Amino acid sequence: MNAVFEQAVAAQERAIAAKAPLFVRACPGAGKTHVIVSRHLRGPSVTLRHGRALLSFTRAAATQMRRRCHRDARPEATAFPHYIGTLDAFIWDALVTPHLPANRPLQLLDSWERVQAEVNLDRPIPLSGFTFARDPKTGQESIRRDLLSHEHTLLINSSRYGWDRWVSAAMETRKAQFQAGYVTGHESRLLALRYLSAGEHVTGPLRSRFAEIVVDEAQDCSVTDVEIMTALHRLGIPLVVVADPDQMIYSWRDAELRTLRDLAVELGQTVELNGNWRSSRTICQAAATLRSGARPPDSAVRPPQVEPPLILLPTQFPKSGAATHASTGRPIVEAFLDHAQVHGIQPADCLITAHSRSYLPAKNRRPSGNNATMLAHAWHVIRSGTADQALVDDACRIAARMLLRYWYPDAPVNGSVEARCTAAGVEFAGIVRRAYGFVYRLPEPHTSWITDVNTALKSASRPPGANPRGRTGQLGGKPPKPRTATATAPFRSDNIHQVKGDEHPAVLLLAPDNDVSSRWISGDPGADESLRGWYVAVTRAQRLIAIGVRTDQVEPLTAYLTARRVTNLVG
Numbered sequence: 001m002n003a004v005f006e007q008a009v010a011a012q013e014r015a016i017a018a019k020a021p022l023f024v025r026a027c028p029g030a031g032k033t034h035v036i037v038s039r040h041l042r043g044p045s046v047t048l049r050h051g052r053a054l055l056s057f058t059r060a061a062a063t064q065m066r067r068r069c070h071r072d073a074r075p076e077a078t079a080f081p082h083y084i085g086t087l088d089a090f091i092w093d094a095l096v097t098p099h100l101p102a103n104r105p106l107q108l109l110d111s112w113e114r115v116q117a118e119v120n121l122d123r124p125i126p127l128s129g130f131t132f133a134r135d136p137k138t139g140q141e142s143i144r145r146d147l148l149s150h151e152h153t154l155l156i157n158s159s160r161y162g163w164d165r166w167v168s169a170a171m172e173t174r175k176a177q178f179q180a181g182y183v184t185g186h187e188s189r190l191l192a193l194r195y196l197s198a199g200e201h202v203t204g205p206l207r208s209r210f211a212e213i214v215v216d217e218a219q220d221c222s223v224t225d226v227e228i229m230t231a232l233h234r235l236g237i238p239l240v241v242v243a244d245p246d247q248m249i250y251s252w253r254d255a256e257l258r259t260l261r262d263l264a265v266e267l268g269q270t271v272e273l274n275g276n277w278r279s280s281r282t283i284c285q286a287a288a289t290l291r292s293g294a295r296p297p298d299s300a301v302r303p304p305q306v307e308p309p310l311i312l313l314p315t316q317f318p319k320s321g322a323a324t325h326a327s328t329g330r331p332i333v334e335a336f337l338d339h340a341q342v343h344g345i346q347p348a349d350c351l352i353t354a355h356s357r358s359y360l361p362a363k364n365r366r367p368s369g370n371n372a373t374m375l376a377h378a379w380h381v382i383r384s385g386t387a388d389q390a391l392v393d394d395a396c397r398i399a400a401r402m403l404l405r406y407w408y409p410d411a412p413v414n415g416s417v418e419a420r421c422t423a424a425g426v427e428f429a430g431i432v433r434r435a436y437g438f439v440y441r442l443p444e445p446h447t448s449w450i451t452d453v454n455t456a457l458k459s460a461s462r463p464p465g466a467n468p469r470g471r472t473g474q475l476g477g478k479p480p481k482p483r484t485a486t487a488t489a490p491f492r493s494d495n496i497h498q499v500k501g502d503e504h505p506a507v508l509l510l511a512p513d514n515d516v517s518s519r520w521i522s523g524d525p526g527a528d529e530s531l532r533g534w535y536v537a538v539t540r541a542q543r544l545i546a547i548g549v550r551t552d553q554v555e556p557l558t559a560y561l562t563a564r565r566v567t568n569l570v571g
């Protein structure tokens, strides 16, 4: 065993065994999941009545933790009184719903888009376009103007009404939605904070259920999340906060490192994990060039025997269509897959990522086209047999909206599928089942598919109270856009936010900006979120990292990486 390995094991052991409260500052690939699950399975022991909450940012991470418990033959470690899930779900399940008045049911939405809530002054703007924030010092709520999209900024700037009027209209719209029984994650957090300060009758049961609460990926917690964690800590619930501040990529949703740092200080004890169990030395060195503070590269705990260099691919990014390899004119993805092949890495082990999905090869992406294109997408998802549950769910909702429009032409057309079912007086689950069956029985999308869909609509068995009126709700317009050849490609492609926490033998990062090199060389990762995004992307790689940049960016980047001792090759 070498020294790096021994140090990495020892550091993990410290994080597993230290008593809470505890802050764990971990580098990429530090084995946070291993540490958290080992801590849960090994101790400090919890009594029968006391459980531990393991909270992650994504459902996938929670599933991984549950799987680890099952793999170690400890299924009981996933059951009550323990809680393994997302922070969002925990706040709702453990901190809010037990305390809601019985006569006031609320539904948690993942976004205001689910009910198509709009703020309407002289033009409509979706309520989901406004980011609400809470000042932890004053408890005052505001809307982050800096997080408004470019499109919504233009709409507001050209409106007759000023920003303040839009803010109050957005607040009023949200209040009306609350009164109608809907909240999103932000409002659920406000309720949690209110209940946490309500007194012993609320906090007592929480303290007796949880001997420890562990929060992973805490760098992406919002200011309000950190406020909730601080409140839990101050109530005496042992808290373990695990974070990699360099990987913070959610500042648009109000994540802030300063508040996290304050919490780390308040917790009083920090364990550092600087060994990277995932990546090669070259990748650790490349990653170090993307973070602040001139810290030395993390140690590669298990470097591969042969280290491929970092590959820079000169790339052309057309306004529309696929990016191409500048020297050969082939799709850039093919050039990358060839490099992976040289190192014995199969396409199925490759990941292609970028900040924006628009630069990625289309694959299972929800299309933005007309209703026929959307329904055709639903058909492909449902018939694929391999799509994950969220995609199938979304596909059923696309079809359910269409069926409801056709069967109940007089019911309101706005609101969630659930709200439309309620308005039509039908059971939501029944409509979703019918939607699934309806799409499943359709033929494969083709140029005159719309006629087939409308024939199927007319002959489909109808739910109670359905009363179609002429062509209302039938499909019209242009035929569905055909799927692209890469739609069924064997490699994975996802934007940077979706690849967080994952790892792949080979990764291609597409960075189309025309100032990549200047930002990479002299930008401040503390202030430039793109740099942190690139950092996340690069650190997903185990053996091979390739970066597609504009041709004029290649030379300065090569010179810089070479100066920082990152072995690289222009491919």
Ligand SMILES: Nc1ncnc2c1ncn2[C@@H]1O[C@H](COP(=O)(O)OP(=O)(O)OP(=O)(O)O)[C@@H](O)[C@H]1O
Residues within 6 Å of the ligand: 009, 012, 026, 027, 028, 029, 030, 031, 032, 033, 034, 244, 247, 277, 278, 500, 501, 502, 503, 539
């Ligand atoms: N003690 C260990 N022994 C063997 N393998 C380990 C150990 N710790 C971590 N690993 C492996 O290292 C890899 C990285 O671990 P993990 O995915 O938990 O990292 P992470 O800390 O969540 O990183 P990131 O924040 O970058 O996603 C995984 O393949 C994991 O199985």
